[in-house]
Amino acid sequence: MSHERRQILEMLAQGKINTDEAERLLDAMRERNAGGAEQATTVTRPRFFRVFVKGEDEQVDIRVPLQLIRAGVKLGALIPPEAQAKISGKLEEKGIQFDLSNIKPETLEELIDGLSGVSIDVKDEEETVRVFCE
Amino acid sequence: MIFPPSILRIRIKEQDSKGLGLCLPLFLIWPIILAIGILLAPVVLLAAFITWPKGTGKRLLLAGPYLFNVFCRVRGLRVKVKDKEDNVYISFS
Numbered sequence: 001m002s003h004e005r006r007q008i009l010e011m012l013a014q015g016k017i018n019t020d021e022a023e024r025l026l027d028a029m030r031e032r033n034a035g036g037a038e039q040a041t042t043v044t045r046p047r048f049f050r051v052f053v054k055g056e057d058e059q060v061d062i063r064v065p066l067q068l069i070r071a072g073v074k075l076g077a078l079i080p081p082e083a084q085a086k087i088s089g090k091l092e093e094k095g096i097q098f099d100l101s102n103i104k105p106e107t108l109e110e111l112i113d114g115l116s117g118v119s120i121d122v123k124d125e126e127e128t129v130r131v132f133c134e
Numbered sequence: 135m136i137f138p139p140s141i142l143r144i145r146i147k148e149q150d151s152k153g154l155g156l157c158l159p160l161f162l163i164w165p166i167i168l169a170i171g172i173l174l175a176p177v178v179l180l181a182a183f184i185t186w187p188k189g190t191g192k193r194l195l196l197a198g199p200y201l202f203n204v205f206c207r208v209r210g211l212r213v214k215v216k217d218k219e220d221n222v223y224i225s226f227s
Contacts, residue, residue, distance in 0.1 A: 061213075
């Protein structure tokens, strides 16, 4: 039991407030807690995927909205299977093993949730590479 | 409610040149896109109806809204590339 809840119940037991007032206070406390939890989840949800590379003379900074990745995968799912197979074949010829059909909206959500926690930070004397979500 | 990007900013600067800075008001092409969509709708509907038995009809129907969704979600995309000589900046907002 939380401290605030105990205080309200103690005030009720001592007769400082009546049952209606106690109920109102408890409701207000519940609403506030629910609002706080909701706010916490929205704050932590990242909106952009960011890649930052800084070399001696060059610098690359790319910020991609995660919603764009979602929308792109949805659009990609419309590509007919025969065309997807051709694309995968061509990619494989180039040494890239990537099957478009493996990316489905459900798995994408898992991937994006996983990305949210990813933070790659590589730094040496000449270069800095950072990959993260913000 | 999602809106398409309204401004595209492009800045390209090469060494020994003044560079180029563009701020394109994309919101001006929203009505054109809408008009094209309305004009194409009957054609797409007919094509989807004809190709429905083959299984491509659904794809045809969804392609328009999904493309529009991608266009809308471009808002926020930003690319900055800089080296000793050149500087390129592209941003949708």
